[in-house]
Amino acid sequence: MRKIVHLLQSVVLLGVTAASVHAQPVAFAAERENWLRKAADNMPKLTETVKKPQCLVRSEKDPDAFQGWKMVETDGMETLYNQSFKALKEVTVDFGEHLTGYFSFTIGKLNTDADAPLRFRLTFAEVPAELNTPFDPYPGGLSRAWLQDEVVTVMRAPATVTLPRRMAFRYVKIEMLAHSSFDFAITDMQFTAVTSASGTPEELAPTTDPIIAQINRTGLITLKECMQTVYEDGPKRDQRLWIGDLYLESLANTYSFKNHELTRRCLYLLAALADEDGWLHATVFEYPDPHPQTGQHCMDYSLLYGVTLYEYLKATGDRETAEDLWPVVVRQIEFARTYLKDDIYDMDKKPQWWLVFDWKEDLNRHAPMQGLMTFAIDRSYELARMLGREQEVAEWPGVVKAMRKASRKNFYDSKNGVVVSGPDRQVSYLSQVWMILSGTLSQKESVRALEAAFADPASCYPGSPYAYHYLIEAMLHCGMNRQAKELLVDYWGSMIRKGADTFWEVYDPKDDFKSPYNFYPINSYCHAWSCTPVYFINKYKEIFQQ
Incomplete structure (x- = not known):
């Protein structure tokens, strides 16, 4: 408790400083101590x-x-x-x-x-x-x-x-x-x-292909190793909580170990450690006291927080946690909306953030960001409906509709049936993915767009399991079930064929030595965002276990 009080004193002091500059109080000042206490109450046993x-x-x-x-x-x-x-x-x-x-x-x-x-x-x-x-x-x-x-x-x-x-x-x-x-x-x-992983995941159906069963086992080990006192992004390197990893790990956990108290702890930690304006830091530390990595703001990650809470509520029915943290979701959406210009996400506005999406320097992130924001507002509105709070955000469906319309006008090349992004009209897998998941494209248009991206040798393809997760999600969304299964076997299965005991942070089948850090031994070879075959294989049994 002394550590919690000490942290809150620091937060309040920060708030006083911020208030003197911005003439406004610290966001969630009255709630932060309680959120930290609930995070501590949900500390798992190792x-x-x-x-x-x-x-x-x-x-x-x-x-x-x-x-x-x-x-x-x-x-x-x-x-x-x-x-x-x-x-x-x-x-x-x-x-x-x-x-x-x-x-x-x-x-x-x-x-x-x-x-x-x-x-x-x-x-x-x-x-x-x-x-x-x-x-x-x-x-x-x-x-x-x-x-x-x-x-x-x-x-x-x-x-x-x-x-x-x-x-x-x-x-x-x-x-x-x-x-x-x-x-x-x-x-x-x-x-x-x-x-901290406990519980016994469900057995797969006896009809499951052996390579899919092996992928599932390796995904479970990856998830287990990353489940410590938070969902760590990697147990070798970084060893801390990131929002993007939390989202994917919590999905896999829901369909395996079902240790929902760990998800709850992470959601409360992130909320309690938001900056003075209420904007979430992309990553936070537990030791020596809970604190954020100051200045680490990722807009795509912040928007996924509400999607994570939405999926958590669906999985657990825990309304108390969802009600507690609903204002945090609203703050992320409303802050992101200040970056909209004519219903398009303004990439030219002076940034206080960076965007993740993938370990690909050549990826133009404008269309993916437009699609992810649309997707996040739509899912967050569904969360509002589950909580009976839709009247508080009654304008959100209109925002989603307007963003979809603007996306079709500015990013969709209807002649060629493909989403383009940036001044060079880049075609990338992720541009198609996020316009599909956002509901901007119809099912028929979605299939055509993905097939066009796959067929284009100049198309920017994914460079990490994180990006491949969303690609498979989009393929399932538009009914490309057989192709999604084949891709999961091809991508994650090729890591196993190359000797993987756990799934890797970065993997490009064309380049075994790829590293965002200029030295491949520093890569994480057990990484949280790579565990999601567990989610697909166990959620979509009729596709992956037959």
């Missing part, structure tokens, strides 16, 4: 499971393997445990599955007493190439410290060493850096895996 390593492996170059490397089993763990590590000098251990948690090992002496410290380098990897790509000199655009290598000094032996840093990995390489005359062995290596 389940701990002790995992043992499976075998020793070695790295081999393979041009056909993902990023050019594969692991080959060499020996059982007794080879490590029963001999001098001074003789081995270096080993790579395979735990056989992706895990998130805390690593420990024991050092036992083999002859004389330890007369000096030992020093090791431990490198943890989600995929084999992480162990075979030099980290330094580091060229990446994110902090070098996200890479999972640690130098460990052991002052006395025998000893059991537990690394304080939480790791997300399958493989660990141990290298000896310094030793003395005494001999020693490494034994009793284990890992305490943690997750």
Whole structure:
């Protein structure tokens, strides 16, 4: 409670400063303490499971393997445990599955007493190439410290060493850096895996194609690993809550673990940590106290908050939470409406935000943003109807209708049957997707638009599982069920064929080394927004389980 009060004092102080500048009170000032308390009340319990390593492996170059490397089993763990590590000098251990948690090992002496410290380098990897790509000199655009290598000094032996840093990995390489005359062995290596996922997901129908069943299992592991005390975007890197990941993880959770208290916690956290104007930050931190990443505003993410609350209410019937947070939804919509000019989202207005949509620098985001905003207002109005508050936002259906009309006039090339975006009239998959999901195109027009985009070799195609989620959603929306199933198998199935234990943050089948951060080992290879095959496979059983 002291932390909550301290945070609220900071929020109020910020509000006083903002009020003096803007001459207006902090939005939701009276509600924030209660929202933080409810977020704390819904803190999930982490389940701990002790995992043992499976075998020793070695790295081999393979041009056909993902990023050019594969692991080959060499020996059982007794080879490590029963001999001098001074003789081995270096080993790579395979735990056989992706895990998130805390690593420990024991050092036992083999002859004389330890007369000096030992020093090791431990490198943890989600995929084999992480162990075979030099980290330094580091060229990446994110902090070098996200890479999972640690130098460990052991002052006395025998000893059991537990690394304080939480790791997300399958493989660990141990290298000896310094030793003395005494001999020693490494034994009793284990890992305490943690997750807040609980409950038993439904079994798939026996008619389910084996590759779809495998995709579902891998999606469940991905989701489980990202379900910690919030929905993390990635357990290796970032390790915090983002609105876009929350939306997709909560959909998958509804059709698997059904841990709805985690969704509730995340919704309250985001609301309590909105800026002084009530606009949501795209991402927030839990520690040392709950706080936002100040200045991180993503308009597309903010608009998806209301869609997330709408889906949450449908799944749970929890009116109390939806009523509590309804004003936050209204604030996001009304703020976004200030960017409308002649019913078109104004991309030229001085931005205080950035837009996500996909890891594609060449994507023109104007048509996608127009479509997403239309979609979000429409779904948020449905939320209002469920709460009996439609009279409070009675103008929203008119806004949606006007935006659809303006979209057809400004973005739809009726002659060629395709949505275009930007001054160069770019054709992209996501422009079609968001105009379909927004209800701007008819079913017939939607099918034609997607087929035109697919057939155009110059069309801007998706670069991440996040974007592919919405593509499959749009295909299902317009009745392209067979094609949606084929795409899910082709895209997520190809990750499995390349050795994925969990689904990746970034995946372009044409480029295994793609990274938004200029260094592919820093990519997250277990990422929240990639888990949504679980949602599709379990919601649309008649399509994906037959």
